[in-house]
Amino acid sequence: MSLAPAQFAQLNRLIDLQLEVFPEHRGFLTKRFADSDAAHLDFCEQLSGNVFKIAGSDIRRIVEDYRWLSDMVLEEELFFRREGRYRLSKFSDALEQVYANTPFMAKYMNGLLASQLWWRNHTEVLRYFRDGFLPGNRQGFTHLEVGPGHGLFLGLAAAAPNGASAEGWDISAASLENTRAALSAMGASAGIALKEVNIFTAPEGQFDSITFSEVLEHLEEPLAALKILRGLLKPGGRIFVNAPVNSPAPDHLYLFRTPEEVRDMVAAAGFEIVDTLYAPPSGAGLDKARRQELSISAAVIAKKSS
C-alpha cells in the first residue's frame, strides 16, 4: 500500500524503490509520512523529482547507499550511546577516513541525498531554506555554499528568482564531483563555480548570502569557521547555518547537545540572529527529542550587521 496519497506519484515510486532494497524500513517510513500535510507532501514530491533527475539510471544505487548509510549511522549511534561522545575528534582522521576516500564519500553523499526525503528533519530544513531564507536575500544576491555535498541547497539557491550568481567550495574533490553531477542533472550547473577550498584557508571573497549546512559539526574549531564566514559576507549579508545536535556520524567531530548551542555559537561569531528552526527527527516531537537526546536539526538564519 502506498504511504502517500496517489497524486504524489514520484514520491510513492521512490518509497517503493527504497522499500524494495530496505523492507525493514517500512515502519520508519510509515511514521515518517503519517502526519504530513499537503504542503509538506508537495515539497517531497518536488524533491523526489530532483532525486530522480540526479540519480538518472543509478536510482537503485541511491536507495542501496541509503541503506548502507542507515547501517553505518546505527553503528555510530551505538558508540555514541555507550560512550557519550562522537568516535572521531580530529579533523586529520576524518580527512583520511572519509573526505579523501572517494568510494566511501560517493556512497555517503548518495545516502545523504535520499535522507533529504526520508529524514523529516532534513526535509524541513531544506524547505525552510527555500521558503524562509532565500526570499529574504536582496535582489541580485551573490551566493556561496561551503560544503554543498549532494547539491540540493545550491541548486535551490541557483534557481532563486532574486539570485544573480552562486558558487560552491568544498575540501573534498570527491564531494565536489558529486555536487557537479547533481547540479548538471538538475539543469542548474550553468555558471556555478565549484572550487576545492578548505574553509580555514579560504580565498578572499565578498558575498551577499552563504549556506553552511551540516558542516559545522565536522570541524574541530567551528566558531573559528563561522568568524571566517562572517568575513566573507558583505555588510547586511545573510547566512543560513544548519547543524545537527546529538547526531553521530563517521565524520562528526564537534558535539552540539542542544539546538541553542548552535544558535549561541552563531551569535558568538558576531552575527545577529534573525530566525531559527529546530526540527526533530521522524516520528518524534521536539520535546521528546530533547528529553531523549535524539538528533535535532538546528537551522539558524543570521545577518552581518550593516
Ligand SMILES: C[S@@+](CC[C@H](N)C(=O)[O-])C[C@H]1O[C@@H](n2cnc3c(N)ncnc32)[C@H](O)[C@@H]1O
Ligand atoms: C555532510 S556534507 C554536507 C552536505 C550538505 N551541505 C547538507 O547539508 O547535507 C559535509 C561537507 O562538508 C565538507 N567539508 C568538511 N570540512 C570542510 C572544510 N574544512 N572546508 C570545506 N568543506 C568542508 C565535506 O567535504 C562535505 O562535502
